[in-house]
Amino acid sequence: MPRAGLTALSVTEAGAALVDEVGFQNLSMGLVAERLGVKTPALYKHVTSQADLAHRIAVLAMGEFADAIRDAIQGRAGSDALAAGAQAMRAYVREHPGRYAAGDAASRPTGPDDPIIPAVERVIASWAAMLRGYHLDPGQEIHALRMLRSVLHGFSTLEAAGGFQIDASVDDSFTWMIDFLDRGLRDITTSSAPAS
Amino acid sequence: MPRAGLTALSVTEAGAALVDEVGFQNLSMGLVAERLGVKTPALYKHVTSQADLAHRIAVLAMGEFADAIRDAIQGRAGSDALAAGAQAMRAYVREHPGRYAAGDAASRPTGPDDPIIPAVERVIASWAAMLRGYHLDPGQEIHALRMLRSVLHGFSTLEAAGGFQIDASVDDSFTWMIDFLDRGLRDITTSSAPAS
DNA sequence: GCATGTAGTTAATGCAGTTAACCTACAGTC
DNA sequence: GACTGTAGGTTAACTGCATTAACTACATGC
Numbered sequence: 001m002p003r004a005g006l007t008a009l010s011v012t013e014a015g016a017a018l019v020d021e022v023g024f025q026n027l028s029m030g031l032v033a034e035r036l037g038v039k040t041p042a043l044y045k046h047v048t049s050q051a052d053l054a055h056r057i058a059v060l061a062m063g064e065f066a067d068a069i070r071d072a073i074q075g076r077a078g079s080d081a082l083a084a085g086a087q088a089m090r091a092y093v094r095e096h097p098g099r100y101a102a103g104d105a106a107s108r109p110t111g112p113d114d115p116i117i118p119a120v121e122r123v124i125a126s127w128a129a130m131l132r133g134y135h136l137d138p139g140q141e142i143h144a145l146r147m148l149r150s151v152l153h154g155f156s157t158l159e160a161a162g163g164f165q166i167d168a169s170v171d172d173s174f175t176w177m178i179d180f181l182d183r184g185l186r187d188i189t190t191s192s193a194p195a196s
Numbered sequence: 197m198p199r200a201g202l203t204a205l206s207v208t209e210a211g212a213a214l215v216d217e218v219g220f221q222n223l224s225m226g227l228v229a230e231r232l233g234v235k236t237p238a239l240y241k242h243v244t245s246q247a248d249l250a251h252r253i254a255v256l257a258m259g260e261f262a263d264a265i266r267d268a269i270q271g272r273a274g275s276d277a278l279a280a281g282a283q284a285m286r287a288y289v290r291e292h293p294g295r296y297a298a299g300d301a302a303s304r305p306t307g308p309d310d311p312i313i314p315a316v317e318r319v320i321a322s323w324a325a326m327l328r329g330y331h332l333d334p335g336q337e338i339h340a341l342r343m344l345r346s347v348l349h350g351f352s353t354l355e356a357a358g359g360f361q362i363d364a365s366v367d368d369s370f371t372w373m374i375d376f377l378d379r380g381l382r383d384i385t386t387s388s389a390p391a392s
Numbered sequence: 393g394c395a396t397g398t399a400g401t402t403a404a405t406g407c408a409g410t411t412a413a414c415c416t417a418c419a420g421t422c
Numbered sequence: 423g424a425c426t427g428t429a430g431g432t433t434a435a436c437t438g439c440a441t442t443a444a445c446t447a448c449a450t451g452c
Binding site: 104106108140142143144146147150151152153154155157158161162163164166168169170171172176179180181183184187190 | 212215225303336337339342343345346347348349350351353354357358359361362364366368369372373376377379380383384
């Protein structure tokens with residue numbers, strides 16, 4: 001019997017592909033093993049537990065996610081950067097719902113040297129860089145950042161969960177929403193709104 | 197051995213109390229039974245499965261949630277209604293994170309007569325009623341509604357997951373965000389923005 | 393008082409994650 | 423090219439939890 005040539009990374013990638021197909025809730029060691037043509041206990045030579053596997057998938061996903069957003073924002077500014085970043089995020093979640101859910105579930109770091117931390121920070125840094133194009137009052141940046149994360153996260157998860165039932169175009173709603181945010185952000189900049 | 201006097205409702209309520217304490221992920225038949233002073237299999241006389249129990253908790257929660265938002269908006273309009281509704285939602289999620297998560301997980305109806313449907317519709321109806329106070333263009337109402345759900349859902353779940361790490365006041369961020377939305381909505385009304 | 397149904401019990405089943413014991417394909421050494 | 427040590431895999435066994443089966447006793451209708 002020849003060796004399968006598994007590795008922590010290949011197991012993680014198989015798991016990531018799986019959760020995108022069957023949903024993060026349905027991740028199981030048996031399915032991952034089957035997909036790799038191997039018996040379930042073999043996986044434990046490369047990951048310590050199912051929780052460990054889920055966490056590795058989360059780290060992988062958060063890294064890909066950070067790349068996608070950085071690349072989308074790259075070379076753009078202001079309204080363009082916002083629209084491109086937001087669309088990139090939505091596209092990622094639509095194409096990789098299981099990975100995104102994994103990242104979501106693991107967003108709480110397990111310790112100070114959890115590799116999810118730099119990945120999450122890269123995501124945040126991209127959003128922050130994008131917002132800088134609006135020249136907000138420094139005291140308001142954190143609020144705008146949190147709002148942005150909230151809307152995009154909320155929209156993406158609601159869409160992924162099938163939460164938008166009415167048959168009005170979800171695409172239209174998304175662009176409308178981005179436009180709304182953009183207008184509001186530009187408005188804050190121009191008017192001298194009271195700092196928080 | 198005296199009877200415990202269980203009922204589908206009492207089991208559901210015990211489950212709801214439990215998930216708020218230990219998290220929806222950690223719902224288990226054993227914990228619910230223990231809390232009711234009963235052996236695990238007894239629960240199956242009142243609910244058909246753990247999935248059934250989770251769904252009942254979701255329906256209960258969504259109903260409470262709908263009541264809370266309706267009550268908060270009641271008698272207010274415009275900016276006041278928005279702020280009151282949003283704060284009521286945030287308060288509910290903070291006080292009942294497990295219930296909210298249960299409702300979230302069950303948001304996809306299992307069939308056309310799923311009791312979660314009217315509960316969800318009541319929530320949506322409250323938000324829609326609140327938005328009516330802004331006199332938006334009819335074509336934009338659905339987009340504004342989806343945006344509103346997205347921000348509030350996103351903010352609540354991120355906060356519940358401990359996603360806001362930076363030590364800036366989360367309360368301030370929330371009120372800032374509501375103010376941002378309010379300004380944007382009032383702006384749409386006054387300016388004759390192009391319909392979607 | 394007694395029959396009957398139902399809430400609860402204990403005992404048994406099944407499945408998924410995990411661990412233990414073992415076995416062998418491969419890498420490096422002589 | 424045989425020798426050996428290790429790491430990647432296997433089968434078998436264990437555990438915890440959801441679920442089901444078989445059974446018991448309370449409580450109500452007659």
